[in-house]
Amino acid sequence: MTITDIQNFFYMGGYAVYIWPAYVITAVILLSSFFYSFVLKKKILKQLNDQNETAA
Amino acid sequence: MWSFLHTLSAPKNFYHWAGKILPIFWILTILLLSYGLIDGLFIAPADYQQGDGFRIIYIHVPSAVMSLMIYMIMVVAAAIYLIWRIKLADVIAKVSGPLGASFTLIALLTGSLWGKPMWGTYWIWDARLTSELILLFLYVGVIALRSAIPELDKAAKSSSILLLVGAVDIPIIHYSVNWWNTLHQSATLLQFAKPTIAPDMLYPLLAMLGAFFCYYLAVMLMRARCELLVRERKSSWVKKLISYRNWEIKNDNN
Numbered sequence: 001m002t003i004t005d006i007q008n009f010f011y012m013g014g015y016a017v018y019i020w021p022a023y024v025i026t027a028v029i030l031l032s033s034f035f036y037s038f039v040l041k042k043k044i045l046k047q048l049n050d051q052n053e054t055a056a
Numbered sequence: 057m058w059s060f061l062h063t064l065s066a067p068k069n070f071y072h073w074a075g076k077i078l079p080i081f082w083i084l085t086i087l088l089l090s091y092g093l094i095d096g097l098f099i100a101p102a103d104y105q106q107g108d109g110f111r112i113i114y115i116h117v118p119s120a121v122m123s124l125m126i127y128m129i130m131v132v133a134a135a136i137y138l139i140w141r142i143k144l145a146d147v148i149a150k151v152s153g154p155l156g157a158s159f160t161l162i163a164l165l166t167g168s169l170w171g172k173p174m175w176g177t178y179w180i181w182d183a184r185l186t187s188e189l190i191l192l193f194l195y196v197g198v199i200a201l202r203s204a205i206p207e208l209d210k211a212a213k214s215s216s217i218l219l220l221v222g223a224v225d226i227p228i229i230h231y232s233v234n235w236w237n238t239l240h241q242s243a244t245l246l247q248f249a250k251p252t253i254a255p256d257m258l259y260p261l262l263a264m265l266g267a268f269f270c271y272y273l274a275v276m277l278m279r280a281r282c283e284l285l286v287r288e289r290k291s292s293w294v295k296k297l298i299s300y301r302n303w304e305i306k307n308d309n310n
Contacts, residue, residue: 009098013108018173022166026115029158030271037278044285048298051289 065144067284068293074277081274085267092263100257112170114260117245118268120163123191124226126156126272130198131223134216144280146212147287149219150202151279155272157195164188175239183232184240187225194222208287 012019064070096114103110130152136145167185168178179185198215205211233242244252251258288294 012111013102015107015109015111015173018109018169019111022112022115022169025165026119026162029162033155033158034271034275037275037282040282041278041285044282045298045301048285048289048294049302052295052298052302 065142067144067288068291070144071281071284071293074281078274078277081270081277085270085274088263088267088270092260092267096257096260096264100260101254103257106174109170109173110257112166113257114264116163116166116170117261118264119159119166120188121246121265122268122272123156123160123163123188124229125269126152126159127191127195127219127223127226130156130219131226134219137212138216138220143287144284146216147280147283148276149216150212151283152272152276153195153199153202155275155279157192157199159268159272160188160192160195164192180239182238182240183236184229184238187229187232191222191225191229194218194225198222 010016010020064073092114097111100111102108130149133145133149133152136142137149164185167188171180172178198219201218202211202215205214230243230246232238233240245261253261285294285297
C-alpha cells in the first residue's frame with residue numbers, strides 16, 4: 001500500500017467528487033438518526049423521572 | 057408461534073424482549089457494514105463503463121430498497137392496528153416513518169450524485185425518480201398528519217389510512233422501469249430471473265443491504281421502546297423502571 005495507492009483510492013478514478021459526498025451524506029444522516037435515538041431515551045427517562053417525583 | 061407473538065404484543069414484554077435482542081442487530085450491522093464497505097470500496101473491480109463511479113451503488117441501492125421495504129412494513133403494521141387494534145403495531149408504524157423518510161432521502165440524493173456523471177444530469181422527471189420523490193412526500197405527509205392530531209387513536213387511524221392509500225406508489229416505483237421508457241435502468245436484482253450483476257460486485261451489495269436492514273431494525277426497536285415508555289408512563293412497570301433507574305443513578309453518584 002503505497003502513497004500512490006491511497007491517493008488513487010481517494011481519487012476514485014475521477015469520480016471522487018460524486019462518490020465521497022454521497023457516502024458522507026449517508027453516514028451523517030444514519031449516524032445522526034442513531035444518536036438521536038440515544039438522546040431521546042435519556043430525555044424521556046429524565047422527563048418521566050421528574051413527573052414521578054412531582055407526583056410523589 | 058402465534059402465542060409467542062401475542063405475549064410480545066404487551067408493551068412490557070416487548071420492551072424487555074427488544075432490549076435483549078437489540079445488541080444482536082447492532083453487531084450484525086457492524087459486521088455486514090465492514091464487509092460490504094471494504095469489499096465494495098476496495099476489492100470489487102471497477103466497471104468497464106462507469107469505472108469507479110459505480111461504487112455509489114453500495115449506498116444507493118440498499119437505501120432505495122429500504123425505503124420501499126420500510127413502507128411495506130408500515131403498511132402491514134397499520135393494517136394490523138386497524139383490524140385488530142394492537143397498539144404495538146401502531147407504535148412500530150409511528151417510529152418507522154422518519155427512518156423510511158431518511159432512507160428515501162438518501163436514495164434520492166445519492167442517485168442524484170450518481171446521475172450527474174453517468175447521465176449528465178442531477179435530476180430528470182422519469183417514472184422511477186418521480187415516483188420515489190412522491191414516496192418521500194408520502195412519508196413526510198404521514199409523519200406530519202400524525203403529529204398534527206393530538207388524540208392518539210385518531211392520529212393513528214388517520215395516518216394509517218393515508219399510509220394505506222399511498223401504498224399504491226410501491227408497485228409503481230418497482231415496475232416503473234418496465235412500464236415506462238425510463239432513463240433509470242431496469243431491475244437487475246429484484247427480478248424473477250438470475251441477477252445479471254457480476255458476483256464480485258453483488259456480494260458486497262447484498263451485505264450492505266443486510267447492514268441497512270439490521271440498522272433499521274435496531275434503530276426501530278430503540279425508538280419503539282422509547283415510544284412505549286411515553287405511552288405507558290402511567291403503568292406500574294414503567295414507574296418501577298424509572299424509580300429503579302433513579303435509585304441506580306443516586307447510588308452511582310454516592
